[in-house]
Amino acid sequence: MKTSVCIIGGGPSGLMLSQLLHLKGIDTIVLERQSREYVLGRIRAGVLEHGFAKLMREAQCGERMDREGEIHDGFIIAHDGxxxxxxxxxxxxxxxxxxxxxxxxxxxxxxxxxxxxxxVIHNVEDVQLHELTGAKPHVTYRQGDEIVRIDCDFIIGADGFHGVSRKSIPKTVLKEYEKVYPFGWLGVLSRTPPVSPELIYAKHERGFALCSLRSQVLSRYYIQVPLSETVEDWSDEAFWEELKRRLPEAVATRLVTGPSIEKSIAPLRSFVAEPMRYGHLFLAGDAAHIVPPTGARGLNSAASDIYYLYHAMTAHYLQGDSSGLDNYSAKALARVWKAQRFSWWMTMLLHTFPDSPGYDQKLQQTDLDYLFSSEKALGSLAENYVGLPF
Structure with a gap:
């Protein structure tokens, strides 16, 4: 098999790039380890920057998003009652x-x-990347007993944190930065009306909480929990009671509860790998960087990678200009680190840290007080939340 661009990973990043390049006449093949049903069964965040929404429309995929998506002009931070x-x-x-x-x-x-x-080829196994700095880059994978080879010009690693793409870069080249937080988010999806038309981020001495939504009949709620706890430790009833404790009384009293459709715990970490290019391989999304979900930057950071790759590939194939490919890693990382800073700041601002000294707690409270006393501080928060320019 032969293609121009082989994309490893059939999540939103890989599919988005494949769709955008297709519209420009550039051939792609997408390889995905899981089945389509598995990919579509994963529950993830759903707050899209305005730039991401624009990219969906450019990919001719935004019609249902524009029809069914909720436009939010603000959100709420609950603190001190x-x-x-x-x-x-x-x-x-x-x-x-x-x-x-x-x-x-x-x-x-x-x-x-x-x-x-x-x-888009699903259920591929033993994906391997070859000649990343050589003259004939290619990818091999196994389906059943057959080994299949795909010759290509470029390989896009959009296969997530645990994927093979980043691991294919020599350790002597790759530098990794990581921060692991001492807690996770216990999330519950329920077929209930949202408690608020806008997201509520709640700072509380018992721990952080978030009230989110997927639609007017589907809600998503989170509470901060220690990493030592498991989903089995939390019944639906226990989750709802704890959530209510962390919300302002006016919010808690109108909360509609119900059976959980999905329940999971996500540990919080920050991670960046540099560089995001090695020869013919380009990393994108979680393969290169992860942020805590506090600032809703994860999927949106991946979208900026795809934006840069899309324009760089288009310029290379249609105009013979490879400068975008040459500058991809530096350009993508500059925005990635800004998203890292914002997610770190939001996480530090709103969570309860175990064994945090009184000094740190006072600074946290001062930071929150300052935020709502300064229009410039609110402007910085809003600018980052809606998305910095690509």
Missing amino acids: RQSRVDLHKYSGGSSVVVYGQTELTRDLYEARDRMNGV
């Missing part, structure tokens, strides 16, 4: 975010690839 609203529209210069589940977004991308007869 108060609810303080961050007016994104006001402080970002007129921008907003779209709340649209990642599962639905991925479904839209799959359907678009189907309409255009895009090649």
